[in-house]
Amino acid sequence: MATAKGYAAQAAGAPLAPFTFDRREPNADDVVIAIKHCGVCHSDLHMVDNGWGMSIYPLVPGHEISGVVTAVGSAVTKFKEGDRVGVGCFVDSCIGCATRDLDREQYMPGLIQTYSNPQPGSDLPTYGGYSDHMVVKEGYVLSIPDNLALDAAAPLLCAGITLYSPLRHWNASPGKKVAILGMGGLGHMGVKLAHAMGAEVTVLSQTLSKQDDGLKMGAAHYYATSNPETFKTLAGEFDLLICTVSAGLDWGAYLGLLKVDGAMVLVGAPEESVSLNAFALIPGRRTLAGSMIGSIKETQEMLDFCGEHNIVADIETISIDQINDAYKRMQKSDVRYRFVIDMATL
Ligand code: NAP
Ligand code: ZN
Numbered sequence: 606m607a608t609a610k611g612y613a614a615q616a617a618g619a620p621l622a623p624f625t626f627d628r629r630e631p632n633a634d635d636v637v638i639a640i641k642h643c644g645v646c647h648s649d650l651h652m653v654d655n656g657w658g659m660s661i662y663p664l665v666p667g668h669e670i671s672g673v674v675t676a677v678g679s680a681v682t683k684f685k686e687g688d689r690v691g692v693g694c695f696v697d698s699c700i701g702c703a704t705r706d707l708d709r710e711q712y713m714p715g716l717i718q719t720y721s722n723p724q725p726g727s728d729l730p731t732y733g734g735y736s737d738h739m740v741v742k743e744g745y746v747l748s749i750p751d752n753l754a755l756d757a758a759a760p761l762l763c764a765g766i767t768l769y770s771p772l773r774h775w776n777a778s779p780g781k782k783v784a785i786l787g788m789g790g791l792g793h794m795g796v797k798l799a800h801a802m803g804a805e806v807t808v809l810s811q812t813l814s815k816q817d818d819g820l821k822m823g824a825a826h827y828y829a830t831s832n833p834e835t836f837k838t839l840a841g842e843f844d845l846l847i848c849t850v851s852a853g854l855d856w857g858a859y860l861g862l863l864k865v866d867g868a869m870v871l872v873g874a875p876e877e878s879v880s881l882n883a884f885a886l887i888p889g890r891r892t893l894a895g896s897m898i899g900s901i902k903e904t905q906e907m908l909d910f911c912g913e914h915n916i917v918a919d920i921e922t923i924s925i926d927q928i929n930d931a932y933k934r935m936q937k938s939d940v941r942y943r944f945v946i947d948m949a950t951l
Contacts, residue, residue, distance in 0.1 A: 621666075634742055635681070638672040640739060649667065650932050665733045665735055668734060691749050695745065699713050747905055748908065765911060772847070786847065790942055790943040796808060798911075807828065811830055812831055813827065841865075846863060857881060919942045922947050924947060
């Protein structure tokens with residue numbers, strides 16, 4: 606066992622505070638990573654508050670992890686000391702499951718999430734990236750392209766892949782009109798990625814306060830959802846609408862923005878249920894779908910795509926002792942566009 610330093614919440618909604626815990630001794634197939642940066646995802650906030658009813662405490666959040674390899678087990682072949690690596694939202698899965706071959710392990714029942722997940726053979730939950738180091742199986746470690754800075758690349762491990770995967774699955778490409786709803790951590794990555802894939806991108810944000818940034822990131826159009834005219838102007842407009850909003854909405858109003866056969870994909874995960882009139886879907890043969898992060902293979906593909914297109918997150922770096930204030934600001938949509946913790950401040 607090696608002692609790790611981190612920050613944890615001890616109970617639902619409790620502020621994060623310093624916490625010392627054990628990490629396992631590396632096995633032959635493990636990589637030991639010195640964590641340099643960790644992005645702050647809105648999921649961390651839902652989990653600290655137990656908003657989805659699945660949290661285990663003490664809870665060390667963090668699944669947008671970047672760092673440097675400090676040691677590898679004897680069976681590790683893909684990584685060596687000094688490599689720049691990332692870890693995302695899960696650190697194990699049931700490799701025996703046939704769906705692994707279909708490259709969808711994030712949807713398997715045996716998925717082990719990076720933090721607050723029970724671990725087979727251990728009394729302790731997984732502990733995440735708001736900490737100094739991690740021990741992770743080689744198959745769940747990603748390579749970060751050399752041209753991407755470790756701090757701004759960290760959010761790619763969740764925000765990046767969470768948008769990349771549905772954009773690819775629903776074929777964002779030239780000729781397609783894609784709307785990104787919510788210009789936060791996930792949303793701003795969606796704008797950059799959909800633009801790089803060649804789609805015509807529209808941002809739907811509560812106000813126009815981030816319009817200049819959105820247009821610079823690649824959006825062709827930017828509308829305020831607080832203005833009722835937006836819903837008239839854009840009725841029937843989009844092939845694909847990806848909703849990154851962390852709160853409940855008037856879902857029917859947004860479905861009305863889809864073309865016939867258009868799809869609205871929820872990646873934002875509000876704590877309350879989604880209710881809907883069936884006629885928001887029926888007349889336009891519309892699809893309402895969900896999507897969760899991406900597989901390891903797809904995450905590496907996304908990182909390589911970002912390397913080729915020089916895409917990283919727009920970040921605000923914080924020290925670890927600013928994390929509770931950062932959560933308050935995130936609750937008010939006051940972040941441009943991702944907080945990233947500098948782990949040297951731990
Ligand atoms: P974030 O940075 O806080 O961004 C959310 C954005 O949603 C805000 O910036 C805001 O954009 C908009 N918004 C917030 N409250 C709103 C409200 N009441 N009404 C309308 N719009 C509102 O959060 P994030 O890290 O991007 O995460 C977003 C959601 O995705 C969270 O629920 C998170 O748990 C979930 N998530 C899901 C996955 C997955 O795999 N499916 C992965 C990661 C995160 P504007 O200011 O532009 O309006
Ligand atoms: Zn996340």
